[in-house]
Amino acid sequence: xxxxxxxxxxxxxxxxxxxxxxxxxxxxxxxxxxxxxxxxxxxxxxxxxxxxxxxxxxxxxxxxxxxxxxxxxxxxxxxxxxxxxxxxxxxxxxxxxxxxxxxxxxxxxxxxxxxxxxxxxxxxxxxxxxxxxxxxxxxxxxxxxxxxxxxxxxxxxxxxxxxxxxxxxxxxxxxxxxxxxxxxxxxxxxxxxxxxxxxxxxxxxxxxxxxxxxxxxxxxxxxxx
Amino acid sequence: xxxxxxxxxxxxxxxxxxxxxxxxxxxxxxxxxxxxxxxxxxxxxxxxxxxxxxxxxxxxxxxxxxxxxxxxxxxxxxxxxxxxxxxxxxxxxxxxxxxxxxxxxxxxxxxxxxxxxxxxxxxxxxxxxxxxxxxxxxxxxxxxxxxxxxxxxxxxxxxxxxxxxxxxxxxxxxxxxxxxxxxxx
Numbered sequence: 182x183x184x185x186x187x188x189x190x191x192x193x194x195x196x197x198x199x200x201x202x203x204x205x206x207x208x209x210x211x212x213x214x215x216x217x218x219x220x221x222x223x224x225x226x227x228x229x230x231x232x233x234x235x236x237x238x239x240x241x242x243x244x245x246x247x248x249x250x251x252x253x254x255x256x257x258x259x260x261x262x263x264x265x266x267x268x269x270x271x272x273x274x275x276x277x278x279x280x281x282x283x284x285x286x287x288x289x290x291x292x293x294x295x296x297x298x299x300x301x302x303x304x305x306x307x308x309x310x311x312x313x314x315x316x317x318x319x320x321x322x323x324x325x326x327x328x329x330x331x332x333x334x335x336x337x338x339x340x341x342x343x344x345x346x347x348x349x350x351x352x353x354x355x356x357x358x359x360x361x362x363x364x365x366x367x368x369x370x371x372x373x374x375x376x377x378x379x380x381x382x383x384x385x386x387x388x389x390x391x392x393x394x395x396x397x398x399x400x401x402x403x404x405x406x
Numbered sequence: 407x408x409x410x411x412x413x414x415x416x417x418x419x420x421x422x423x424x425x426x427x428x429x430x431x432x433x434x435x436x437x438x439x440x441x442x443x444x445x446x447x448x449x450x451x452x453x454x455x456x457x458x459x460x461x462x463x464x465x466x467x468x469x470x471x472x473x474x475x476x477x478x479x480x481x482x483x484x485x486x487x488x489x490x491x492x493x494x495x496x497x498x499x500x501x502x503x504x505x506x507x508x509x510x511x512x513x514x515x516x517x518x519x520x521x522x523x524x525x526x527x528x529x530x531x532x533x534x535x536x537x538x539x540x541x542x543x544x545x546x547x548x549x550x551x552x553x554x555x556x557x558x559x560x561x562x563x564x565x566x567x568x569x570x571x572x573x574x575x576x577x578x579x580x581x582x583x584x585x586x587x588x589x590x591x
Contacts, residue, residue: 216579216582221433222433222437222582224440249436250436253436373509374509374576376509376510390542393543397485400420400421400460401457402457402459403457404427
């Protein structure tokens, strides 16, 4: 298993680093990170489809799994994802202090919303995957770009670029995606998920004296409420 | 010029009971029996307790036994932090293991004596399973306690309070994958 994971990681990394558009090749690796693409833990993935055909076009990645709902009843859930290549940029220069989503990013958002609305309203779609309620068709999100394609254009230094990217994405998460549950993932995230597991290296440092127990400087909550 | 108002909203963080409960239920409690088979024992008990804490540096989530919870509440009442010596976000302090800009780490079945266990830098996420911490303290003498299961998410340039719960959920998904794979599934 370790070797398989290592190979998957290295192969995906090579695709992400490639200069050419590798959307189709990268899509094949999503099945190894299925748990990231659903919002439940399940042992039963019923369906995975690349390019599921709908009236408004093809949905890039569809994953259907069995989940247990709050009442303990097993139910099928479908998640829709829109996939773009790791070579696609997420944002581009707008002003010296602001970046805007690229055409590819906006297109992915728009496609995802159309596929989602069409699928959740389609009796044929729900029948095909034995989904009983439209609410069990879920918005997954967008998989696009990589760390080296955060922002296109502009003469930003590295820290400004990172700050503007983070701000633009955080604002979309906070004000546009908050209630819908849309996620934005870059391909490096899948790379991290597939990385080979290394045991943390012990530092060998020890204390020679007793420590003082500090007063907690954080907020503590627990399951009791 | 940086937007100080926006930057300011990033600074404080308190865990939301509702958000954590939702993630825990979806990812760890409301699951098929087949999935639960390879979960750690702490998640198979009938009465599951969790403790979460957060500040401007990190968000963490621990699953603990009834006895652990009593110890934590006793420490809290004495104004002691609940897990003395377990971790530090001050990188100048010596620690057995260090995490910095490292995602999806897994530490399982370790015992650390006379040292802080984890030095936690920015932008890191890791899982701790079946970990024992023993340390001499000025206030309570030698203490030892076990962490059946814990999750750490540290903030930085990429992990922020805005995506903290997303990162916690992904780390939990990762731990489930690791447990599944360790059972050859």
